[in-house]
Amino acid sequence: MKKIFAVFLSMICLGAFAEDPQPQPPVRVSLFSTSVDWAAVTGLPWQQYTGKISGASRFLVKEGLVLYYLDSFPCYGEADSVRVWLSPTGKMSGNLRLVCVHKPEKISFAYRNATEDALDAQSTGILTCPVVGDYNFKIDISKCIRGKDWKEYR
Numbered sequence: 001m002k003k004i005f006a007v008f009l010s011m012i013c014l015g016a017f018a019e020d021p022q023p024q025p026p027v028r029v030s031l032f033s034t035s036v037d038w039a040a041v042t043g044l045p046w047q048q049y050t051g052k053i054s055g056a057s058r059f060l061v062k063e064g065l066v067l068y069y070l071d072s073f074p075c076y077g078e079a080d081s082v083r084v085w086l087s088p089t090g091k092m093s094g095n096l097r098l099v100c101v102h103k104p105e106k107i108s109f110a111y112r113n114a115t116e117d118a119l120d121a122q123s124t125g126i127l128t129c130p131v132v133g134d135y136n137f138k139i140d141i142s143k144c145i146r147g148k149d150w151k152e153y154r
Contacts, residue, residue, distance in 0.1 A: 038073065044101035047135065049075065051096035051107075053086055055140040060127075061088050064116055065141070067109040068123060075100035075107065085116045086141060104131050107139075108147075125149035 039046050053067065069082040075098040084094035093116055098104070110123035129144035131137045 038101045042101050044074075046099050046101060048078075049098045049100050049103070049135050049137060051098065051131070051137050051139060053084060053092045053096065053129075053139045053141055054090050055142040056088065056090040060111075060141065060144070060146065061086055061090075062113045064088060064114055064118075066112050066114050066118070066120075066123070067127070068111070069096060069098070070108045070110055070126070072108060074102045075104050083120075085114075087116070090141070103134055103137070106130050109144075123150070125152075 038044075065086040067084050067086065069077040071077055078097040078099060081095040081097035084092055084096050086092055098107075106128055109127045109129065111125065111127050112121065112123040114121070126147035127144045128147060129139045129141070131139060
């Protein structure tokens with residue numbers, strides 16, 4: 001009887017390990033930036049920078065290009081000024097205002113192709129653009145580097 005019980009118990013244990021694990025529920029995260037106060041961390045004062053985007057890249061802009069500034073050192077985007085639209089002729093609609101602890105050399109945007117009046121939707125991927133100038137900087141969209149599309153990060 002002990003042998004039958006041992007065999008039965010072994011089968012149950014092996015069966016438990018052989019089953020596919022249940023999918024894990026999504027992890028809830030709480031975002032808290034470790035860089036909230038770059039001015040305090042670096043000892044550099046906050047300054048305001050405004051950007052103008054121009055240039056045309058038919059390959060990239062198409063019927064229009066919506067750009068969403070992505071915060072990264074040394075700058076944060078001001079809440080009401082991080083979305084701009086670029087027309088196929090290179091005209092910009094919207095404001096790009098950043099607060100930075102020093103002049104950015106390059107900045108990144110999430111982007112998607114859309115007309116000016118299109119509703120916001122999920123962006124396509126990332127663009128990294130060189131910055132020319134100082135407090136009133138300029139970006140030539142044709143010099144931006146297109147990174148991976150978001151689906152490529154999966």
